[in-house]
Amino acid sequence: MEDFLRQNIVLVSTLAKAIVVPIAIMNVVPFMVLLERRGSAFIQDRRGPERASIFGIRMFGLWHTIADAMKFITKEKVVPAGAHPVFFYMAPALLLIPAIGAFAGVPFAADVTIAGETIPLQVARLDAGILYAFGVASLGVLGIALAGWASNNKFSLLGSLRSASQMLSYEVSMGLTIMGVLLIYQSLRPEVIVQAQAGPIWKWGIFVQPVGAVLFLVVGFAEANRLPFDLPEGDSELVAGYHTEYSGMKFAIFFMSEYMSMVTISAMVTTLFLGGWQIPFVTTERLHGWFGTDVAGQALTALCQVTSFAAKVGSLLWLFVWVRWTQARFRFDQLMKLGWRTMLPLALLNLIVTAAVMLVIWKDDPRFGLGFTG
Amino acid sequence: MTVETRDYLDSRMHISIGPSHPATHGTLRFHLDLDGETIVKCVPEIGYLHRAFEKSAEKGTYTQVIPYTDRLNYCSSMMNNVGYCQAVERLMGLQIPERAVYIRVIISELARIMDHLVCVGTNAVDIGALTNFWYFFRAREDIYELIEALCGARLTTTYTRIGGLAWDAPPGWADRLKAFIEKCPKTIEDVEGLLAKNRVFIDRTKGIGAISKEKAVSYGFTGPCLRATGVKYDVRRDRPYLCYDRFQFEIPTHTAGDTYARFLVRMEEMRQSLRILQQAVKDLPGGPVLCDDPAVALPPKSQVYTNIEAIIRQFKLVIEGVKPRKGEVYDCTEAANGELGFLVVSDGTGKPWRVRVRPPCFCFLAAFPEMVEGQMLADLIATLGSINIIAGELDR
Numbered sequence: 001m002e003d004f005l006r007q008n009i010v011l012v013s014t015l016a017k018a019i020v021v022p023i024a025i026m027n028v029v030p031f032m033v034l035l036e037r038r039g040s041a042f043i044q045d046r047r048g049p050e051r052a053s054i055f056g057i058r059m060f061g062l063w064h065t066i067a068d069a070m071k072f073i074t075k076e077k078v079v080p081a082g083a084h085p086v087f088f089y090m091a092p093a094l095l096l097i098p099a100i101g102a103f104a105g106v107p108f109a110a111d112v113t114i115a116g117e118t119i120p121l122q123v124a125r126l127d128a129g130i131l132y133a134f135g136v137a138s139l140g141v142l143g144i145a146l147a148g149w150a151s152n153n154k155f156s157l158l159g160s161l162r163s164a165s166q167m168l169s170y171e172v173s174m175g176l177t178i179m180g181v182l183l184i185y186q187s188l189r190p191e192v193i194v195q196a197q198a199g200p201i202w203k204w205g206i207f208v209q210p211v212g213a214v215l216f217l218v219v220g221f222a223e224a225n226r227l228p229f230d231l232p233e234g235d236s237e238l239v240a241g242y243h244t245e246y247s248g249m250k251f252a253i254f255f256m257s258e259y260m261s262m263v264t265i266s267a268m269v270t271t272l273f274l275g276g277w278q279i280p281f282v283t284t285e286r287l288h289g290w291f292g293t294d295v296a297g298q299a300l301t302a303l304c305q306v307t308s309f310a311a312k313v314g315s316l317l318w319l320f321v322w323v324r325w326t327q328a329r330f331r332f333d334q335l336m337k338l339g340w341r342t343m344l345p346l347a348l349l350n351l352i353v354t355a356a357v358m359l360v361i362w363k364d365d366p367r368f369g370l371g372f373t374g
Numbered sequence: 375m376t377v378e379t380r381d382y383l384d385s386r387m388h389i390s391i392g393p394s395h396p397a398t399h400g401t402l403r404f405h406l407d408l409d410g411e412t413i414v415k416c417v418p419e420i421g422y423l424h425r426a427f428e429k430s431a432e433k434g435t436y437t438q439v440i441p442y443t444d445r446l447n448y449c450s451s452m453m454n455n456v457g458y459c460q461a462v463e464r465l466m467g468l469q470i471p472e473r474a475v476y477i478r479v480i481i482s483e484l485a486r487i488m489d490h491l492v493c494v495g496t497n498a499v500d501i502g503a504l505t506n507f508w509y510f511f512r513a514r515e516d517i518y519e520l521i522e523a524l525c526g527a528r529l530t531t532t533y534t535r536i537g538g539l540a541w542d543a544p545p546g547w548a549d550r551l552k553a554f555i556e557k558c559p560k561t562i563e564d565v566e567g568l569l570a571k572n573r574v575f576i577d578r579t580k581g582i583g584a585i586s587k588e589k590a591v592s593y594g595f596t597g598p599c600l601r602a603t604g605v606k607y608d609v610r611r612d613r614p615y616l617c618y619d620r621f622q623f624e625i626p627t628h629t630a631g632d633t634y635a636r637f638l639v640r641m642e643e644m645r646q647s648l649r650i651l652q653q654a655v656k657d658l659p660g661g662p663v664l665c666d667d668p669a670v671a672l673p674p675k676s677q678v679y680t681n682i683e684a685i686i687r688q689f690k691l692v693i694e695g696v697k698p699r700k701g702e703v704y705d706c707t708e709a710a711n712g713e714l715g716f717l718v719v720s721d722g723t724g725k726p727w728r729v730r731v732r733p734p735c736f737c738f739l740a741a742f743p744e745m746v747e748g749q750m751l752a753d754l755i756a757t758l759g760s761i762n763i764i765a766g767e768l769d770r
Contacts, residue, residue: 044508154389158411158751227502228574237500237755239396328574329502331752332411 013119021108021123022100025263030065032259032317037061039321068252075248082152083245091150092246092253095143099260102137105129106267107191109277109305110284112298120191121277121302128188130178133268134171137223140261141167144225144242147254151245159241162231162332169339170222170229176347177219180212180354181205181272194276201280205273211350213273215343217319220265222339225258227324231332266316267309274312277305386414393422397500397755400765404754411751416743420769427770431729435695436462436536439729444530446731447767449492450485450710452521455534458729460615461705461716462536466698468670474538474663479616479654480551481524481533482707483647487558488517489710489762490598490640490647497637497759498569501578506565513561516554523547536696537671538664551655555648562644569637576634583745583757584632594737597712598639599761603631609708621653633760670696695724702728711735711762733767 038061041048052063079088106129107122126132141164148160184205185193197203206213222229231241238244243254270276279287287304291297330338392403401422407415427446431439443454456478463470470478495510518528523544525533533540569575585595590603600607608625610618626642628635664671672691677684700722706715712734719728738761745761746754 040504044505045512046508154387158389162411230502237397237752325505326568327503328498328569328572328578329752330574331578331750333750334577 009114009117010119013114014123017121017123021103025100025103025260026256028263029256029259030062030069032262033065033068034060034062035317036321036324037064039318040325043322043325072249072252077250078245078247080152080245084150084152087146087150089250091143091147092250092257093143094146095140095257096253096260098136098139098143099257099264102133102261102264103267104136105133105190106264106271107194107276108267108309109302111191112302113293114295114298121306122191125191126189129190130182130188130193130272133190133264134175134178137261137264137268138167138171140257143257147246148242151242153245155238155240156242156244159231159238159244162238163225163242166222166225166229166231166335166339169336170219170343173215173339173343173347174219174223176344176351177212177215178272179347179351180209183351183354183358184208190271190276194271194278197275198278198283199281201275204275204278204280209273209350209354211346212354213269215347215350216273217269219343220269221320221323222335224262224265224320226262226320228327228330229335230324230329231335262317262320263313266313266320269316270309270312274316277309279304279308385409391754393419397758398765399496399758399763400768402763402765402768406751406754408751413746413749413751413754416746416754418739418742420739420765423765423769425766425770427731428729431726433725435724436698436726437695439726440534441530441532444532445766446733446770447489447709447711447714447735447764448529449764450489451529451531452481452485452533453489453707453709454714455531456482456616457705457707457709457714458716459534459536460707461703461718462696462698464705465701465703465718465720466536466670466696468537468665468667470538470665471662472659473542473661474665475617476654476658477539477543477663478534479618479621480651480658481521482616483650483654484517484520486647486710487644488514490644491517493710493759493762494565494637494640497633497756497762498565498575500755500759501575503569503572503575506568509561509565509568513558516557520547520551520554523550535664535671537667538662542663548655548658551651555651555655558648559645562641566641570641578752578756579634579637579760580630580632582633582749582753583760584630585741585745586631587629589741589744590631593741595712595741596737597708597710597734598636598643599712599738601625601627602635602639604629609706609713613706615705615707618650620657621650623647623650633756636760697722697724706732709734711764711767712737731767731770733770735761735763735768739763739768 038048048061049064050058050061052058052061052067054063104123105126107120109121112119112121122129124132144163144167145160148156148158148163151157181193182188185196187193187196193205197205201207221227225231243251246254284301284305287301288297291300387408389406389408390403391406392398393401398404403419403422405415405417405419406413425445427442430442440455440458443458444451446454491510491514495507498504498506521531521533522528524547525531525540585593585603587603587605590600591605595603596607596609604627606625606627609615610623611625623646624642626639626646628639668687670691673681673684673687678688698718698720700720702717702719704715704717706713708714713732714734715732717728717730717732718726719730721727742757742761746757749757
């Protein structure tokens with residue numbers, strides 16, 4: 001067995017990553033729900049859910065999310081008359097898969113070398129990891145559009161129409177926004193982009209591309225369908241938008257996907273603009289210097305970096321919660337106006353300015369621009 | 375076999391908002407024709423909460439109508455109690471004790487604040503900003519505690535009686551009220567800070583559901599919705615009742631007549647109500663809270679147990695009720711939503727011959743299609759929240 005592991009360390013580690021990472025993301029959801037509930041209670045000056053207890057242990061209200069899960073599983077499955085028999089079931093899955101899948105390209109720690117083999121701490125190391133992540137993430141709209149269409153409900157249909165146009169419009173800006181970052185780091189590989197942000201904090205994308213970072217964050221909110229962009233749900237107008245007719249576990253999957261796509265968006269923002277797993281001023285080499293380069297030292301290094309990554313993602317997730325409980329919702333046409341007339345020109349301008357600056361000023365700078373090849 | 379004929383080029387979608395919908399504030403229904411998300415036609419359908427208020431009022435004594443009035447505008451039930459009792463008292467030509475007058479002013483203003491808190495809070499919820507709602511509900515809870523101390527109930531108060539009030543305020547109540555008056559402006563400031571200059575909120579409310587001054591008057595608008603169009607009409611000032619003429623207060627107006635103007639007017643009105651409360655609690659006189667007219671007021675319980683005259687008086691009043699002279703009267707008060715009028719017709723018996731209510735929000739709903747047609751679905755929700763339709767009052 002030990003020999004097998006040693007010989008097939010790449011295969012085993014890839015399998016392990018492919019299993020552990022999606023499960024980890026799924027398990028962020030209950031904590032995220034807890035954060036949302038307690039966070040909203042904190043913002044709104046109330047107590048929040050905290051009463052559920054098991055043998056007197058309350059766990060800050062964590063049991064509520066578990067009780068929720070049990071409720072979802074045991075709830076009656078209602079399928080409305082006239083719903084499409086296949087697509088109605090397919091839609092939640094179509095939303096869930098991209099939400100998890102997009103995470104595959106995101107590196108969450110520096111490479112680890114075990115037994116002479118380099119193991120990337122990243123589920124899939126792809127040549128165009130960024131393109132993959134955005135490509136997969138944009139598939140989520142299919143699930144929402146299909147859910148609204150298959151439910152045979154006008155409110156759902158309106159919700160999914162809103163969602164389709166919203167996501168398509170904002171995807172354009174999203175693509176253009178990251179172009180600036182890609183130009184500067186000269187790579188489509190997330191691990192290279194993260195590596196380029198090593199060391200001092202001002203090498204982070206957010207300082208190199210401040211406009212791009214803000215734009216991307218806003219577009220990220222729109223992509224995750226969160227307030228102020230939660231029009232597909234629009235619970236005061238459209239009852240519950242595209243998932244009006246869904247109940248039980250099917251609804252739970254929509255619910256989970258929303259949180260998972262938030263995690264994915266936060267991970268992307270972290271990777272592109274916040275230095276990914278990098279700890280400010282502490283490079284991997286320095287960590288190795290402290291902990292050594294044997295297996296234990298590498299594990300400690302990876303642990304520190306994963307913690308850094310998780311802390312950044314967690315802060316962004318808190319930002320999602322914070323904004324949701326502070327802001328009001330846009331109207332549909334205002335949202336489109338913002339997307340096409342504000343975000344898109346700004347993203348284009350950002351791209352042009354970045355390209356011009358690189359061409360003129362940073363032409364010979366080895367840190368940035370054309371000198372750097374990934 | 376029938377052949378289905380359908381105009382496939384007609385892209386309108388018919389959609390029914392309500393009667394059970396998160397934003398209808400009670401059971402209310404709108405039939406909408408949508409072109410995309412633009413409202414082409416809006417037809418309100420009312421009557422889902424019809425409880426036969428007027429017929430029920432004819433079946434009991436004058437006093438027995440008071441609990442029904444709680445259920446009119448259930449966000450500010452105290453004001454309905456005050457309005458109804460005042461109409462009957464006017465019919466009877468009754469003077470109520472000074473302390474009762476002041477407490478009626480206080481509970482009216484508390485109810486006005488409460489109603490505006492709910493209205494602005496739920497309007498913000500409809501626009502997607504939930505946090506303001508909870509800030510306001512914290513303040514509303516404080517008012518509910520005050521009201522609970524007065525009459526033991528929170529929602530269905532039934533606190534006034536013909537000729538005064540059911541009970542006096544408990545000891546220390548005025549101090550609790552003062553503490554609330556100190557505390558409340560902070561809440562109003564918090565929410566104003568979150569909304570008044572919030573770009574998204576302004577975009578969602580400015581120019582939305584607007585109505586002109588002339589239209590508003592011709593539809594019979596009253597209250598904050600009328601004042602938001604620029605007409606400075608307030609029953610408290612123009613036809614003073616209770617002792618409103620003794621207090622200093624402003625009547626906030628705006629000219630735009632849209633959802634944002636209504637929001638601003640309501641926020642300012644809450645501040646003015648607090649001003650009135652401050653003055654009222656300062657001048658609050660002592661004395662009885664129920665007039666001593668034996669034909670109207672129940673005798674004190676201690677006498678009922680010991681005195682045969684008092685037992686007879688109690689019995690006659692409970693079984694037969696107060697008997698106003700023959701005639702009719704229309705009296706109105708400035709309720710939270712606007713002019714709340716009661717037309718009481720008496721045939722000289724202990725039961726009202728007719729009690730007609732003029733609910734303020736009925737007029738708003740009449741103008742509603744005109745206000746929303748041509749705008750978007752989300753605007754309908756924002757407008758509906760801002761004109762504060764209360765189905766209990768609308769359908770009676």
